[in-house]
Amino acid sequence: MSYDALRHFADSWGLVFMALTYILLIGWHFLPHGHHASKRAAAMIFDADPEKTEADHG
Structure with missing residues (x-):
């Protein structure tokens, strides 16, 4: 696969994949x-975390 073909694929389907992922996560x-x-x-x-004390926070 050449660079141009990979770039074309990423520009078209990569954008669709990122948009669908964004919509799914939101x-x-x-x-x-x-x-x-x-x-x-x-x-x-x-x-409140009962296991932590003031000394744990520095």
Whole structure:
């Protein structure tokens, strides 16, 4: 496969693949289980971790 053929393939189908991947990843958060996981991940920094102490943070 020559460079020009590879470049043409990447310009056409690579863009389609990246667009579909983007739509899939963004759409995942609007599903019920994806929305719940996103909310849990967003609030994770506010949860107390009983195993860590002040000394662990420097």
